Amino acid sequence: MIQVRGLTKKYGAVSAVDDLTFDVQPGKVTGFLGPNGAGKSTTMRMVLGLDRPTSGKALVSGRPFAGLAEPLRVAGALLDAGATHPGRSGRNHLRVAARSNGIPLSRVDAVIDQVGLGSAAGRRMKGYSLGMRQRLGIATALLGDPEILLFDEPMNGLDLDGVRWIRGLVRDLAADGRTVLLSSHLMSEMEQTADHLVIIGRGRLIADAPIAEVLRGARAGGTVRVRTPATDDLAGALLRRGLRVHPAADGELLVEGTTAETVGDVALELGVAVHRLAEEQHSLEEVYLDLTGDSVQYKVSPAAELTGQGAR
Amino acid sequence: MSAVDARPVPAAAATGRPGTGAVLARAAGAEWLRLRTVRTTWWCLLAAAVTIVGIGVTAAIDEASGPADPLAGLPATFAGEFGVLLGQFALLVLALLAVTQEYASGGIGPTLQWTPRRGVLFAARVAVPVVVATAAGVLLALGADVAAWGIAADLTLPAGDLADSLGRVAAVLASGSALAVGLGFLLRSIAGALAAVFLLQLILPFLLQGIGVEWMRDLAELLPGSAAIWTLIGEPDMTAGQATALLVGWPVAALAAGGWSLLRRDAG
Numbered sequence: 001m002i003q004v005r006g007l008t009k010k011y012g013a014v015s016a017v018d019d020l021t022f023d024v025q026p027g028k029v030t031g032f033l034g035p036n037g038a039g040k041s042t043t044m045r046m047v048l049g050l051d052r053p054t055s056g057k058a059l060v061s062g063r064p065f066a067g068l069a070e071p072l073r074v075a076g077a078l079l080d081a082g083a084t085h086p087g088r089s090g091r092n093h094l095r096v097a098a099r100s101n102g103i104p105l106s107r108v109d110a111v112i113d114q115v116g117l118g119s120a121a122g123r124r125m126k127g128y129s130l131g132m133r134q135r136l137g138i139a140t141a142l143l144g145d146p147e148i149l150l151f152d153e154p155m156n157g158l159d160l161d162g163v164r165w166i167r168g169l170v171r172d173l174a175a176d177g178r179t180v181l182l183s184s185h186l187m188s189e190m191e192q193t194a195d196h197l198v199i200i201g202r203g204r205l206i207a208d209a210p211i212a213e214v215l216r217g218a219r220a221g222g223t224v225r226v227r228t229p230a231t232d233d234l235a236g237a238l239l240r241r242g243l244r245v246h247p248a249a250d251g252e253l254l255v256e257g258t259t260a261e262t263v264g265d266v267a268l269e270l271g272v273a274v275h276r277l278a279e280e281q282h283s284l285e286e287v288y289l290d291l292t293g294d295s296v297q298y299k300v301s302p303a304a305e306l307t308g309q310g311a312r
Numbered sequence: 313m314s315a316v317d318a319r320p321v322p323a324a325a326a327t328g329r330p331g332t333g334a335v336l337a338r339a340a341g342a343e344w345l346r347l348r349t350v351r352t353t354w355w356c357l358l359a360a361a362v363t364i365v366g367i368g369v370t371a372a373i374d375e376a377s378g379p380a381d382p383l384a385g386l387p388a389t390f391a392g393e394f395g396v397l398l399g400q401f402a403l404l405v406l407a408l409l410a411v412t413q414e415y416a417s418g419g420i421g422p423t424l425q426w427t428p429r430r431g432v433l434f435a436a437r438v439a440v441p442v443v444v445a446t447a448a449g450v451l452l453a454l455g456a457d458v459a460a461w462g463i464a465a466d467l468t469l470p471a472g473d474l475a476d477s478l479g480r481v482a483a484v485l486a487s488g489s490a491l492a493v494g495l496g497f498l499l500r501s502i503a504g505a506l507a508a509v510f511l512l513q514l515i516l517p518f519l520l521q522g523i524g525v526e527w528m529r530d531l532a533e534l535l536p537g538s539a540a541i542w543t544l545i546g547e548p549d550m551t552a553g554q555a556t557a558l559l560v561g562w563p564v565a566a567l568a569a570g571g572w573s574l575l576r577r578d579a580g
Binding site: 047048049050051052065066067068069070071072077079080082083084085086087088089093095096097099100101102140 | 329330332334335338339341342345346349350351352413414417418419420421422424427428429464576577579
């Protein structure tokens with residue numbers, strides 16, 4: 001389990017991470033979402049003791065990472081796959097990691113096999129493709145067989161095969177009962193991979209809830225699209241009911257925060273024809289854009305409302 | 313390929329946490345493995361070998377072919393001392409890259425994930441490059457002395473002179489490589505640290521001495537490079553106390569600043 005408590009990182013007057021509190025539970029894949037610059041990497045770096053929090057703390061298995069004697073046996077991480085010495089071979093990179101944590105060398109070959117690095121492990125890393133670097137970084141994270149895993153954008157730049165491989169891997173790791181924190185901006189992937197979402201924007205927590213709840217919450221407050229020859233009459237009737245209505249570019253009406261039933265009933269009462277009536281389906285991507293689109297305006301409270309108050 | 317494959321779980325974690333001594337020994341082992349597994353280290357050692365032994369042998373050949381009288385009976389240790397005077401820079405580069413390369417590549421991130429106790433990492437990362445550079449320098453100086461002694465029949469190689477000379481070589485290299493490591497931690501940049509080490513150790517001492525203005529000469533006598541040159545070949549004029557103070561003071565100050573940088577700042 002990873003516990004983040006009031007974690008804050010300021011660079012001068014700018015808050016990169018602002019009073020973040022959340023838990024990452026074992027046995028599931030937790031997606032860590034946010035636009036670029038939201039503070040995902042900074043948060044992960046503070047969890048791993050690389051950056052010093054301005055205030056607050058982060059614990060892995062109940063302890064600060066920076067004090068661990070054998071950190072690779074507790075938490076493995078892939079932050080930046082390119083952060084390696086280009087002249088060293090992948091196998092030697094892993095041997096250094098194993099040596100520093102008292103891990104037997106047999107594990108080095110085991111993880112090389114596990115990630116499918118194969119004969120490339122003996123070559124110098126300067127010749128590695130991005131996919132090979134990601135695989136090596138994941139091998140390093142798995143080396144100490146840790147209970148906790150953190151992956152920062154592991155699918156970045158991978159081909160479809162690589163993305164599918166990582167998806168399967170993190171699902172398996174979580175099924176093993178491990179704690180998996182996975183940041184990514186590939187929202188469709190997150191929809192297929194994550195069980196739980198922690199969403200941040202401008203360093204602040206926006207949502208912390210099971211992925212189904214995030215989606216459901218968004219749909220309850222969905223948008224209905226309606227086409228009618230009596231646009232003005234229907235819009236007037238809907239507005240009188242306190243609904244927000246605005247015209248779409250194609251002459252249709254968009255009604256916010258309601259359902260198709262309500263709009264249909266209003267049209268029936270009014271006696272106007274309806275030529276089209278549809279609830280707009282939200283993908284996770286749209287929900288995410290909604291939530292993070294204006295982080296300053298949203299802050300935490302509307303999101304908590306959206307995700308059913310039970311988020312924390 | 314699946315994460316749920318049966319994998320042998322390392323047992324050591326269950327047998328209790330290793331003490332700080334064991335963690336430090338592992339970190340030092342990892343540092344040595346890091347040095348060994350990149351070609352740069354071996355290129356630096358080759359460059360040091362060629363320079364130190366090469367200059368020693370050249371000096372000996374010069375000595376053997378020149379008029380013998382004035383130098384008859386001179387200890388062959390001058391070969392290693394002149395060799396190290398110039399060849400030390402290959403070894404300082406080795407020590408400096410052991411620290412700064414990771415700031416260029418970002419490798420300091422993984423390193424601190426594997427050894428998050430920064431005091432432990434600092435101790436290992438200072439000790440291993442300094443010991444390697446010093447040991448290599450002493451061995452190469454010995455090689456230069458023996459080669460010179462074998463080539464020029466007039467030269468002598470008394471054990472006492474040899475021990476004294478190699479001790480001075482060791483002091484110069486330990487001081488210089490510790491200075492390089494400290495500056496590397498402080499500046500976190502290959503180019504910046506290289507420039508600082510070369511200026512302090514080689515360029516400014518010679519330049520300020522060479523211009524011949526009084527205050528420049530005074531300034532030069534405060535530089536670590538001047539103490540290194542004095543320790544090796546007895547110039548410029550300074551006392552053993554002054555030289556010792558410089559050989560100890562500069563690296564201690566650099567390591568204090570570098571240690572602060574590693575322990576207190578974000579990883580980088």
